[in-house]
Every structure is written in structure tokens, then in C-alpha cells.
Amino acid sequence: MTEHVSMQEKNLQQVSAHQRIVKVAVQVLLYAFLFLMALTVLFPFYWMLISSVKTLAEYQLQIPTFFPRKIVFFNYVEAFQTANLGRLFLNTLYVGVVSTLLSLVITVLSAFAFARLEFKGKNALFAALLATMMIPGELFTITNYITVDTFGWMETFTALIVPFLVSVFYIYLLRQNFMQIPNELYLAAKVDGTSDLKYLWKVMIPLALPTLISITILKMMGAWNSYIWPRLVANKPEMRLITNGLRNAFTDANTQQTNIPVQMAAVAIVSFPLFLVFIFLRKYIMKGVSRSGIKG
Amino acid sequence: MVESKHKWKAWLYLSPAIVLLLIFTVWPIINTIRMSLLVDYSTIKETGGYAFDFGIKNFVRVLNYPKFLNCLKNTLLLCVLTVPLSTILALLIAVCLNAIKPLQRFLQTVFFLPYVTNSIAIGMVFSAMFNIIGNNIGSSTQLITTAGIINNIIGVFGVDPINWINAGSSYWANITVLVVYIVWDALPFKILVLLGGLQSINRQYYDAAKVDSTPRSRVFTKITVPLLSPMIAYVVITAFIGGFKEYSSIVGIFGDGMGPAGDKGRLNTMVGFIYDSLAASQEGLASAAALILFAIIFVVTMINLYVSKKKTHY
Structure with a gap:
């Protein structure tokens, strides 16, 4: 047993x-x-970094070195000068900041109207807005190109900013956030005679700040990464945004050959701010992204 | 009293958005349909007072255009190859991430990193990795051929060097490079969504399976996948929509020639076709192509929704 x-x-x-x-x-x-x-x-990032600090001769070895024998930084200097990166940075910063600020104002006002105010046709209008999200952007681009031309906005920053100020997705995101704020707060503020705008500024915006930060980051990243539209409407060297300036700056027009170490240095310079944003503001990006499915 | 005051206020707050949407969203929808139905429409001809025939000839022309068919083929091929591959890989990574404890957050961060990068800039890095020709030194014709890092890596496994993206490269080599890049680029978003979904699955299901000592593979197919199916459906639908609009990843790797040197336009996509037609002031053709793209995306999304409704457990 x-x-x-x-x-x-x-x-x-x-x-x-x-x-x-x-x-x-x-x-x-x-x-x-x-x-x-x-x-x-991670490998492409590693390759970008080590290629950017190699000499051209070392980069062109038959068998590439996995760690540079000699670390040089002149590729960065050359990248900055060849692509006129300083100018591209300033252009992108200007377009990014102006479009983000204007976009935030428009988004906050619209989301407030949809979340708090009552008016006829509100739901129908909101549904119609959401429906436009299904349409691929290319369908708008053709006419917008013509419109921008008609308005005389070609080769101006206005053409880069105004057509994209309203994002239905951001309005939707913020409206959902505003709806979570109890209506009693609004009614109490009304009884106290607080104006809508003051209430919006003092109560709604602070409470919805994380969403507003997400929108700001995504919008700034959008300016940083946009390529197609800027190339169509503002392609003059002094109007270019960073991505557009970057793509073709390092290819020799005559030989079609590219100085890759310099190109990689430029890519690293462009990626660096994005990494900073990523390190410090990751949670806001993830929050906005997981609900959008839209890159940049 | 208060209500009526609100009414005009609401419209006041909405007015900037509505005005901009009317100009840059609603008018384009109407105008695109109009332009697509005016045969051989272009704005230049219109300002010249040309009277266009009305009809569906633009659509017929586009659909019989070899260039467009090539773009359609490339787009479909990239979609069919990258959507399942990136979804399965993302699902695998997400499930593995969900099953570990130490370093989970660190690895999650690493996998999300490619998301915040610039598709064109990192496309240039991939292009450099697959490139086999270095710079010309001295004369303008003398090229230095290197193996390229990817060829060196596959050489370790005994594979001969391949001309991936340079002049004279094969179509399938080009497609392989694009698939690798697009999948790499698509993973972060999918992993983020799928991991979020996995973490919200109630632990009780797994505990019940443990009590019954259900094998891992059965737990995966009978619990994880069904409960994750709404997220999988979401990821697949957005991947198809993104796939049909593929454009900048090709520009990143091949430049705006949309093909290797000597064979420009070989890898062009539907979006690329729309922009080319626009640049050639053929707005009628561009509009027809854009509407065809919309129709395809719409139909594929509907099919996806229909299939996932049958297979999804909410």
C-alpha cells in the first residue's frame, strides 16, 4: 500500500x-x-548608422565591414550641405507647426459641437463625415491639385497647409474623448454663466489633453513624412519639405550614382528627431495609432 | 431659449471644418466623378473651351491601357504577398510577446520602432542594403561592384549573389525586396493592435484550458484566434486598404522612376498611375483610375467584412 x-x-x-x-x-x-x-x-537602423560613419572607400569594400574600421563624421557635414538640410528642416518645421495649431483649433471646435451641442441634423452630418474616411486620399488629390492651382497657391506653403487642416479622424477621436466628460460639468458651468469657450478652455481641453497631444504628434509626424503632395504642389528647392528634399538629393544627375554613406548620414539626421519623439512620447503615439491604422 | 442660442453656435463652431471639407473633400468627390465621365477631360482643354463627350470611355481606356494593367498587376501582387505574410508574422510575434514576462516591454518597444520612421528614408536604407553597385571613382563609366550586405548574409547560407535592384535585375528579385520592406514596415502597427487584443483576452479561458490540460496548439486555434478575430479582421482590412495604396515604399527603394535603372515604371502601382496621369494633365484618366481604385478597395473591404462577420466572434 x-x-x-x-x-x-x-x-x-x-x-x-x-x-x-x-x-x-x-x-x-x-x-x-x-x-x-x-x-x-533593428538591422536596417544599425546599417544606416554604421554606413553613415564609414569612408566611401570602406563602404565600397567587396566584403562589407560590420563595424567601421575608422569612424568619420564628415558624411554628416556633407549631407547637411548637399541636401541643404537646414532649409528643409525649417520649411518642414514651419509647415508642421502652423498646420498643427490651426488643425487643433478646428478639431477642438468641431468635436465640441458634436459632443456637447444639440442641433438639427447632427447625427446625419457626423455619419456623413465618417463616411468620407473610407475614400482613398488619391481621389481628392486630383481635384485639390486643380483647386490649389486655381487659387494661385502653387509653390506656396499655403498649398501644403490648408487642404489638410480638417481630419475627420481627429474630430472623431476627440469627440469620443469629450463625450466621456460628464455632461453635468457643462450644465453646472452654464448655470454659473460660464461661456462655452471658457468652459472648453478651462475644463474640456485639460481633460482631453492626452488625445490632443496624440493629435499633435501624429500631425507633426505627418508633415515630417509627407512626400506625394509636397512633390506635386511645392517642388521648388526653396519650398521643399524634408522627405521630398531627401529622396533625390544624393543621386548624381549625370551618372545616376549615389554616394551612399552621405545619403545614410542624411537619413540618420532625418530619423533622429523621430527617434526622440518615439522615446519620450511613445505612449501618446501608440494610443493614437492603435485606433487609426493610418501611417504618419 | 438656450437651445436656439446653441443652434447657431454649433454651426459657428463647425463652420471652419465645414467650409474646408466642402472645398477639399466634397467638391473633389463630385468633381472626380464629373471628370471621369467627360471623355479625355483635361483642365487645359476645358479652359480652351473644348466640349467633351459624355460617357464611360475613360474607364474603358484605362482598363485597356497596358500601363494601367501593369500597375494593377503589381498592386495586386504586392497585396496578395504582403498582407498574409505580415499578418501571420505579426500574430506569431504578438503571441510570443504575450507569453513572456521579463523583457516584454523592452521587446514591445523594439518592435514598435519602425513605425515612427519615415518610409522613404528607411526605404533608402533598404535600397543601400540590397544595392550591389558602389560609387564610380575616376571616370564616369567605371563602376565598382560590391556584393552588398544582403548578398553577403545569404552567402553565409551558400546562396549565390543576386542582382536585387540594380540595372538588369529580374522582376521577381525586385518584388522580393519590396515584399521584405513592406512587411518590415507593416509589422509594428499589426503587432501593436494584436498584442493589445491578446492582453485583453480574459485569463479565465486559459485557466479553464489548463484544468482540462488542453494542448497548446488547440488552445491557440480554439481560444486565442477566435477571441482575437475582431483584431485580426481589423488588421487585415487596414492592410488591404494600405496595400492597394502602395506607393511610397517603392519610391523609397527605387526612386520616383518606380523601377530599376533601365526599366522605369516596371514597378509602378495604381496610385503611381494616378499621379502620372495627373502630371501628364490627363485628369479624366486620373479620375477614372482613382474611382476604379476606390471601387476595388470598397469591394475588398466589403468582402473582408462579410467573411469576418461569419468567422469573427465578438
Whole structure:
């Protein structure tokens, strides 16, 4: 009898030991897979950085070096001068800041009207706005190009800012946020004779600040990453935005050859602010992104 | 009294948005349909007082245009290859991330990193990695051929160097590079959404499975995938929409010639076709192509919604 029990215990111990081994093995496999994928994801960044500090001669070796033999920084200087990056930075910053500020004002006012005020046709209007989100942007681009031309906005920053000031998605995002704020607060403020705008400024905006920060970051990143529209309407060298200026700056017009180390230095310069934003404001980006599915 | 005061106020607050939307969203919808139905429409001809025929000839022309068919083929091919690949890979990574404890947040951050990058800039990095020709030194014709880092890596596994993106490269080599880049670019968003979904699945289901000692594979197919299906559906739909609008990843790697040197336009996409027609002042054709793109996206989204409604557990 006692022998039988101890046999069972032994079996159980064996089973749990076996289970532990499987568990450890699975964990090892999981980490191995994740680290392999993480390395793959990070490799292009690594390659960009080390290529940007190599001399051209070293970059062109038959068998590339995984770590530069000699670290040089003159590629960065050359990148800044060749692509006129200073100018591109300023242009992009200007377009980004102005369009973000105006866009925030418009978005806040619209979201407030949709979330708090009652008017005829509110739901129909809101549904119509949401429906436009399904239409690919290219469909608007053709006519907007003609419109911008008609308004005489070609080769101006206005053409880069005004057509994209209203984002239905941002209005939607902020409206959802505003709706969560109890209506009692608004009614109490009305009883106290607080004006709508003051209430918006003192109560709604502080409470919805995280969403507003998400919108700001996404909008700024949009200016930083936009390529197609700026190339269409403002392609003069002194009007270019960063991405547009970057793509073709390092290819020799005659030989079609590219000085890759310098190009990689420029890419690193352009990516750096994005990394900073990522490190410090990640949670806001993730919050906005997971609900949009739109890049930039 | 208060209500009526609100009414004009609401419209006042909405007015900037409405005015801009009327000009830059509503008018384009109407105008695109109008332009697509005026045969060979262009703004230059219109200002010249030309009277256009009315009809669907633009659509017929576009659909019989070899260039457009090439763009359609490239777009469809990239969609069909990248959407399943990136979704499955993202699902695998998300499930693995969800199953570990130490370093989870760190790895999550690493996998999200490509999201905040500039598609064109990082496309240039991929282009450099697959490039096999260095700079010309001295004369303008002397090219230095290097293996390129990717060829060196695959060489470790005994694969011969491949001409990926340079002049004379094969179509499938080009497509491979694009698929690698697009999948790399698409992973962060999908992992973010899927991991978020996984973390919100009630632990009780897994505990119940543990009590019944259900095998892992069964837990995955019978619990994880069904409960995650709304998120999977969302990720697949947005991936298809993004896939049909593929453009900047190709510009990133091949430049705005949309193809390797010597074969420009080979990798052009539907969005690229629209911009080319616009640049050639063929707004009628561009509008027809844009409406065809919209129709395709609409139909694919509807099919996706229909399928996921049948397969999704909410």
C-alpha cells in the first residue's frame, strides 16, 4: 500500500519535472525567436548608422565591414550641405507647426459641437463625415491639385497647409474623448454663466489633453513624412519639405550614382528627431495609432 | 431659449471644418466623378473651351491601357504577398510577446520602432542594403561592384549573389525586396493592435484550458484566434486598404522612376498611375483610375467584412 503511494508520488514528480523541462524549453524558443526577429527589425537602423560613419572607400569594400574600421563624421557635414538640410528642416518645421495649431483649433471646435451641442441634423452630418474616411486620399488629390492651382497657391506653403487642416479622424477621436466628460460639468458651468469657450478652455481641453497631444504628434509626424503632395504642389528647392528634399538629393544627375554613406548620414539626421519623439512620447503615439491604422 | 442660442453656435463652431471639407473633400468627390465621365477631360482643354463627350470611355481606356494593367498587376501582387505574410508574422510575434514576462516591454518597444520612421528614408536604407553597385571613382563609366550586405548574409547560407535592384535585375528579385520592406514596415502597427487584443483576452479561458490540460496548439486555434478575430479582421482590412495604396515604399527603394535603372515604371502601382496621369494633365484618366481604385478597395473591404462577420466572434 505505502509502496504504491510512493510510486504514484514518484510518477507525479517525474511528470512535473518533465513539464518543467518543456516549459523552460518553450520559453527558450520564444526568446530565441523574439530576439531573432528583433535583430531583423533593428538591422536596417544599425546599417544606416554604421554606413553613415564609414569612408566611401570602406563602404565600397567587396566584403562589407560590420563595424567601421575608422569612424568619420564628415558624411554628416556633407549631407547637411548637399541636401541643404537646414532649409528643409525649417520649411518642414514651419509647415508642421502652423498646420498643427490651426488643425487643433478646428478639431477642438468641431468635436465640441458634436459632443456637447444639440442641433438639427447632427447625427446625419457626423455619419456623413465618417463616411468620407473610407475614400482613398488619391481621389481628392486630383481635384485639390486643380483647386490649389486655381487659387494661385502653387509653390506656396499655403498649398501644403490648408487642404489638410480638417481630419475627420481627429474630430472623431476627440469627440469620443469629450463625450466621456460628464455632461453635468457643462450644465453646472452654464448655470454659473460660464461661456462655452471658457468652459472648453478651462475644463474640456485639460481633460482631453492626452488625445490632443496624440493629435499633435501624429500631425507633426505627418508633415515630417509627407512626400506625394509636397512633390506635386511645392517642388521648388526653396519650398521643399524634408522627405521630398531627401529622396533625390544624393543621386548624381549625370551618372545616376549615389554616394551612399552621405545619403545614410542624411537619413540618420532625418530619423533622429523621430527617434526622440518615439522615446519620450511613445505612449501618446501608440494610443493614437492603435485606433487609426493610418501611417504618419 | 438656450437651445436656439446653441443652434447657431454649433454651426459657428463647425463652420471652419465645414467650409474646408466642402472645398477639399466634397467638391473633389463630385468633381472626380464629373471628370471621369467627360471623355479625355483635361483642365487645359476645358479652359480652351473644348466640349467633351459624355460617357464611360475613360474607364474603358484605362482598363485597356497596358500601363494601367501593369500597375494593377503589381498592386495586386504586392497585396496578395504582403498582407498574409505580415499578418501571420505579426500574430506569431504578438503571441510570443504575450507569453513572456521579463523583457516584454523592452521587446514591445523594439518592435514598435519602425513605425515612427519615415518610409522613404528607411526605404533608402533598404535600397543601400540590397544595392550591389558602389560609387564610380575616376571616370564616369567605371563602376565598382560590391556584393552588398544582403548578398553577403545569404552567402553565409551558400546562396549565390543576386542582382536585387540594380540595372538588369529580374522582376521577381525586385518584388522580393519590396515584399521584405513592406512587411518590415507593416509589422509594428499589426503587432501593436494584436498584442493589445491578446492582453485583453480574459485569463479565465486559459485557466479553464489548463484544468482540462488542453494542448497548446488547440488552445491557440480554439481560444486565442477566435477571441482575437475582431483584431485580426481589423488588421487585415487596414492592410488591404494600405496595400492597394502602395506607393511610397517603392519610391523609397527605387526612386520616383518606380523601377530599376533601365526599366522605369516596371514597378509602378495604381496610385503611381494616378499621379502620372495627373502630371501628364490627363485628369479624366486620373479620375477614372482613382474611382476604379476606390471601387476595388470598397469591394475588398466589403468582402473582408462579410467573411469576418461569419468567422469573427465578438
